Amino acid sequence: MVLATGTTFADPALAQPSPDPGHSRRADDGRDQQGDRDRDGDGDGDRQGGDRGDGGQQRRGDRHRAVPVRGPVLAAGDAADSKAPTGGGLRTALGGTVQDKALGTLNFAVADAATGEFLFGSQEKVPATPASTTKLATAVAALALLPAEHRIATTVVRGAPGEITLVGGGDPTLTALPADQVRIGGAPVDRDSAPASMAELAHRTATALKAAGTTGVTLSYDTSLYTGPLLHHDHDAMNIAAVTPLMVDEGRIDPRSPDEAPARVFDPAGQAADSFAGFLRAEGITVQGKPARAAAAPAAGAAEIARVESPTIGRLVERMLTTSDNTLAEAVARQAAVAAKQPASFEGAAKAVTGELAALGVPLDGVVLTDGSGLAKANLIPPITLVELLAAAAAPAHPELRPVITGLPVAGFSGTLVNRFGTKSGANEAAGIVRAKTGTLQGVNTLAGTVVDADGRVLTFALMTRTDADPNAARAAVDRIVAKIAACGC
DSSP states (O other), rough: OOOOOOOOOOOGGGGGGGTTSOHHHHHHHHGGOSSSTTTTTTSSTTTTTTTBBTTTOGGGOOOOOOOOOOSSOOOOHHHHSSSOOHHHHHHHGGGGGGGGGGGBEEEEEEEEETTOOOOOOOTSSSBBBBBGGGGHHHHHHHHHHSSSOOEEEEEEOOOOEEEEEEEEOOTTTTOOOGGGGGGETTEOOTTTTTBBBBHHHHHHHHHHHHHHHOOEEEEEOOOOOSSSSSSOOTTTSSSSSOOSSSSSSGGGGGOOOOOOOOBBBOOOOOOHHHHHHHHHHHTEEEEEEEOOOOOOOOOGGGOOEEEEEEHHHHHHHHHHHTTTOHHHHHHHHHHHHHHOOOOOOHHHHHHHHHHHHTTTTTTOOOBBBBBEEEEEEOOBHHHHHHHHHHHHHHSOOGGGHHHHHHTTBBBTTSGGGGSSSSSTTOOOOGGTTTEEEEETTTTTEEOOOOOOOOOSOEEEEEEEESSSSSSHHHHHHHHHHHHHHHHOOO
16 A cells, blocks of 8 residues: 655573673663663553553553543544545644644654545654654564464474474563463463463473383474574663573563563573473473583474464564564564565564565655664654555555554553553543554654544554653653544544
C-alpha cells in the first residue's frame, strides 16, 4: 500500500557483562536513559519513565484504571462507513497541541487506515530516531517472511556414542519455570502464548536416552546459528541480554523478577546448558562434567532425539510489541534474517528487514536500521514510513500482518501504555480507543499506532520527538495530540 502525499538460577556474579574476548561491548549510556531500553525488562522507558522500551508491567497497585469512553479499539475501517477527516480539519483540531514546548522538535504524520491516504503532518518525510517503534519494522518484516505457523525450535541431537548436544534455535522465551509460574508482563500465560519448557525438553530427551539404553551422557551446546557481535552496541545487561540463539528466561538472573530491566547473566547460553543438565539429572540421567560449547555434528550425522517449540511467530510478535521486549525483538529480527537467507547477525537482520519492507512497497527514503529492537540511536525512520507500516498491517490484503495491530498496547490498559492517557494527562478521553507502540530513549519519545476518531474512522499516526524536557511531560504532550486526533470529526 502506498500513501498518497497530501497536506503537509544462576550465580549473581554472572551478571557482570563481558562475554567472550572476541565480542566487544560498550558501556551503557546510563540508567537515566530510561531504557528503550524498551522493556522486557527491556525497557523502553515508558513506564514510570519507561516504555520499557520494552515495556514491562508495573505493580498492580500503581496502575491507574481507565475506562474506555467510546468506540472499538480497531474498527472495520470501511471507507464507505464514515468520512475521513481533512488535512485542514486536523490542522484546526490539533491547534496548539503540536506547539507544546515539551515536544521539542516534532515530526509527525496522520493517515487514513482505510485508504492509506496521507492526511496531515509536519516533517513527515524527515528521518528521526524511532526508539522502540523500530519494532514495528521488525514485526512487519518477520510476519511477511515467515509462515504464520512458524515456531522456533530448541533441539537435542546425538553426537558420538554417549554424547548429546543442545542446539539453540533462537528462542529467548524458553523457560525453566513451571508453567503456573510463568508471567508475561505480569500476567499468567494461556495455552497459545505459553513458552517452551526446558524441563519438558529434558524429559523428552531422558525418555529417548533411556529407550536406547543410555543413562549417562556428556553434554555440549551449540550456538552457531548466530554470527557477528554477541552484544548490542548499547548492551547494559539489563534492558537487553547478550544476543545468542540459546538462552533460558531471556538470560535473567532471577527468572521471576518483575523488574522492567532485570539483571542478566554474563553467559546466557551457558546458563541454559546448565539448566538443561540439571533437569536431565532430575530425570535420572547422569551428566558428566560441565556442559561445553561445541558445534553439533553435521546435519546428516546429527540425529535429533528431542525438541520443544516456541509459540507461533504471531504470538511472539504480539508479546514483543505489547511489552516492548528488546531481547525478543533481536531474536525475531534474526528469524527474519534466516528466512531471507541473510546472516543471523545485527547487520544481516537489518538487511533482511529493509529488504522485505521494500518488497512490500513501504517507503524507505531516509531509513537506517542497525538493530531490531530500537535501542540504537543510530536508527532513523521518517514518520511517513511508520504510518505506512501500520497501514500495511491493517490492510485486508495482508492478514498475515495482523499481529502487528493486535500486539499494540491499548491506551490506559495494557503493556507500555498501561500508565498513559490517565486522568492527569489531559488525554484520558482517548483511553481504550488508541493502540500504539511506544518508544523512549534519552531525549527521544515516539508513539505510532491506530486511533478511532469521533466519526468512527480508523486513522494511523506516528509522532516522533526530540526534546530536553522531562520525559513524563513529553509523553503527556504526545498523548494529548493523539487525544485531539481521536476527538476529531473534521
